[in-house]
Amino acid sequence: MSETQHTEKERSFQQQVWETLSVINVNDKVEKKNGLSYLSWAWAWGVLMAHYPESYYVIDAISYNNDGSAMVSLTLTVKQGNNEFPRKMWLPVMDYRNQAISNPNAVDINKTLMRCLTKAISMFGLGFYIYAGEDLPEQEKIVIQKEAAQQKARYEQLIQELETSAKGGIESMKSHWLKLTPEETDIIGEENKMAIYRNIAMKNEANHEAENGRMVSGKTWESHRQQFTQGVIQRQGNNATKLPHAISL
Numbered sequence: 001m002s003e004t005q006h007t008e009k010e011r012s013f014q015q016q017v018w019e020t021l022s023v024i025n026v027n028d029k030v031e032k033k034n035g036l037s038y039l040s041w042a043w044a045w046g047v048l049m050a051h052y053p054e055s056y057y058v059i060d061a062i063s064y065n066n067d068g069s070a071m072v073s074l075t076l077t078v079k080q081g082n083n084e085f086p087r088k089m090w091l092p093v094m095d096y097r098n099q100a101i102s103n104p105n106a107v108d109i110n111k112t113l114m115r116c117l118t119k120a121i122s123m124f125g126l127g128f129y130i131y132a133g134e135d136l137p138e139q140e141k142i143v144i145q146k147e148a149a150q151q152k153a154r155y156e157q158l159i160q161e162l163e164t165s166a167k168g169g170i171e172s173m174k175s176h177w178l179k180l181t182p183e184e185t186d187i188i189g190e191e192n193k194m195a196i197y198r199n200i201a202m203k204n205e206a207n208h209e210a211e212n213g214r215m216v217s218g219k220t221w222e223s224h225r226q227q228f229t230q231g232v233i234q235r236q237g238n239n240a241t242k243l244p245h246a247i248s249l
Helices: 003-021 041-053 107-123 138-166 170-178 182-186 188-212 218-235
Strands: 031-032 038-039 056-059 068-082 083-092
Touching: 003 083, 038 041, 038 107, 041 107, 056 107, 056 218, 068 107, 083 107, 138 170, 138 182, 138 188, 170 188, 182 188
Parallel strands: none
Antiparallel strands: 031 038, 056 068, 068 083
């Protein structure tokens, strides 16, 4: 295999690993401490093993600074058959306030190593969105955004159709409303329905009657309202308890 072919194969495996691990929702495995998010190292390692059980890590020697603080580092290699690639990660040994510890003991170093391992796993995709300050994996956010856009489009379509029917007057709006499903009437909502009824259906009815030389009084509008409600009740078998909340006017 040529060097170019080998590089393309490695790149493909890296992309596969990222696409596999980065879409996993880790929210229920995250702990909050002092405003920061921590992912369980045991769970993260378990997920990595479930997908790439041949993976392994090598811990480097502890590095000490002049002030007595220490830095740990390790190299994690994700492996599957003949494919593998490494990522190195490092982390200072810190206390519960996320401040560097001077002359850390073995327990401090061990805890930091496990945090460093978890962070290294995130560099392959698992839980990366937490370190990036996000609340959901990118793929889930895309799905949610698409669903929200679809719901918005459906809502706007239903409103537009109801407004169009209302332009034909009260009877036209009533006829259209009776054809809607309970789910569709819930999407439109009682407040929107009444606003369309008052501002479009009743006004168009009034304009139509005025054009024909008839005055439309408040009493006539009320009779329209009662007629609309009664028509829906009859449609439901004269049982008012069957009416969805968004039907009766």
